[in-house]
Amino acid sequence: MRTKTINILLWTLCLLTGLTACSDSFLDKEEDDKKSEEDVYTRYEEVDKNVVEAYYLAKAANRPLVWLEHFSSAAITDECESTNVEGNIGNLYNQGAWNPNSNFPGNVRQFWSSLYEAIRHINVTLEGIEKYNTPDNAMSPGDLNKRIGELYFLRGYLHWLLVRAYGEIPYIDHSIPANAEKNFQKESVHAVVEKIIKDAQAAYDRVQDVYSRNDENFGRVDKGACLGLMAIARWTAATPLYNGAKDKFGYEGTRVFESEYTYDASRWTKAKEAAKAVLDFKVNGTQRYKLYDKYDASDFMDDGNRNLNGSLVYHRLWDMFFDYDALASEAVFFVARDKNAPWQGDQYAPSRGGSSRQQPVQEQVDEYEYMAPDGYGYPVYSPEARTAGYDDSNPYVHRDPRFYRDILYHGAPYRDNSNNARPMNTADGPDKIGATNATTTGYYLRKFMKDGWNKSGDFQLNCPAIWRLPEFIYIYAEAVNETDGPNQEIYDLINRVRARSFMSPMPPQTLTDRDLMRQYIRRERRVEFFYENKRPWDCRLYLEPSSPEELAKEQTFLSMGSNNTERSINYWKQNKGSYPRCQRMINGMRPVEDPAGLIEIDGKHYRMERFCKEERAFETPKHYLFPILNTEIQVCPTLVQNPGW
Secondary structure, eight states: OOGGGSOHHHHGGGGOOOOOOOOSSTTOOOOOOSSOHHHHHTOHHHHHHHHHHHHHHHHHHOOGGGTBTTBOGGGGTTTEEEOSOGGGHHHHHHTTOOOTTSOOTTOSSOSHHHHHHHHHHHHHHHHHHHHHTOOOOTTSTTHHHHHHHHHHHHHHHHHHHHHHHHSSBOOOOSOOOTTSOOOOOOBOHHHHHHHHHHHHHHHHTTSOSOOOTTSTTTTSOOHHHHHHHHHHHHHHHHSGGGSSTTTTTOOOOOOTTGGGGSOOTHHHHHHHHHHHHHHHOEETTEESOOOOOOSOTTOOOOTTSOOOSTTOSOHHHHHTTTOHHHHHHHEEEOOSOOEEHHHHHHHSOGGGTOOOOEEEOHHHHTTSOEEOTTSOEEOTTSHHHHHHTOOTTSOSSSBOHHHHHHEEOTTOEEEOTTSOEEEOOSSSSTTSTTSTTOOSSSOEEOTTOOTTOOSSSOOEEOOSOSEEHHHHHHHHHHHHHHHHOOOHHHHHHHHHHHHHTTOOOOOGGGGTOHHHHHHHHHHHHHHHTTTSSOHHHHHHHTTGGGOHHHHHHHHHHHTSOSSHHHHHHHHHHTTOOSOOOSSSEEEEEEEEEOTTOSEEETTEEEEEEEEEEEEOOOOTTGGGSOOOOHHHHHHOTTOOOOTTO
16 A cells, blocks of 8 residues: 555544544634734745645544444444443444433534634635635745635535534534624524535635545545435435425424425426536546446455455455555545554454454345345345345355454454464454453444454555445436436446445346335445444434334334344244334344354354344434534523424
């Protein structure tokens, strides 16, 4: 890996640790640099430092691998279970032990006050540039205009992060003196989205088309990132939480601008057009983005240049999160050095000296489709998969190849710390379910791991990207499906992403069934973006925990036995489909010794059996949005608390 080629700008971000602490209000922070205002804004080099700090603040606000400080956001949704170390952060959310009266667990500058502090820093910088007519970079004319564009992008991006967590917010596009009266008003999400689009367009008009991976500015905002922000904002506004929440999807809350969230199909049209702009974007006549396609279907080498994975994990799937060519061709916006080698050590199974900090759950595992003999992929809970041969007692065969890269399961080909091949064993030994520091769900995380790393030396993780190309393929496909119904174009686009992972295509039925196509698109998002800080927001945007369909499934589940594990088993055996997506429980899978079992480890035969791991708290509409801390409302009484809080 050529670290010198990745954005020198972002390397310097780690040095910017002298940030001011949170103040009484999210808009109270004044400039506290010892240099005078004139000293800063009459020198390009000083302004550039302010831009670097803006990047740092934006990075700190949205780190996919550790959105909750020591944990991914996967820990607070039906992707993963977390351990109780580091203050039990994930489980506090899952138990409902968080409220607007105290700081949220795992706060590392990703919540309300920190986001507005970052926005204020940007506004002060933009105003200083204008006031003092900051000179351009004498060594590289045009740089100042690019830096201004980057600030506009980051301001829009930070407001989008606020919308993602809080919904209705004030859009702040100017600096506010500390002694000013605090009377800020929320705006509707649709009004905020239009302002995000305006900032993104202002950025697009100023920033560079693209930076090559060999450019020292690789990683700075370019025109593609601006198009990406527009598409993400349009898609957010088109999803059920803000488009038909009450009139179509059963939302029971009342937000300030609730009347603006009735269904409007034109929002999907705008999302379609914005996503298509990303897909069609060209630089000098060449397609800007393309799916990473190095290595072929015969290559299963890992980062240690060995195949100890039973020829199940393709080299391409190992490398797509580490190869700089993948970042250059596919990442629409990313941050550098998200984590390093110790993060991986925390995720390792105990047999490799790890503490299995986050463990995939059965709900996520069930979304990786079965590759049927007819050449198509089907969800394992579908009649088609069962008829085609899927066996839940031996569930880890003929699955989507992304499954083998993402998740370690009982019997998975693995290795020890001396790089000797051995199978994962969750029935015996240090990795047994429930052993010290071991999994409690029957699974271990594998995604983003370097299997060949044996806790010797260090490496950096520049992944996952905030947005990468498949996201915009899915947005476009979803928007086309919602406006015009399924067609050959989106069928081919989605299958192109699947083929990149050597996955079977969707069945032809999706071409004529809008609801089936919708299911496949959402499942694709969930599988492709597992552990990438998408699922906690997606389940909210789609109002899954209160949808009539999922609530009906939840009632069916509760009728399936006298305890949750009995229900977990019976629900599956009686072909009731996927587990309820209500975020109120998670399930696992355990090995049961059985002479007739088809999984053999150390001379013992096993079959797999489902069990319920735990119940969780998710109240609707309360937990659809994060609350504004009451200290913020006390300072600015014109703010209205989110529903349910």
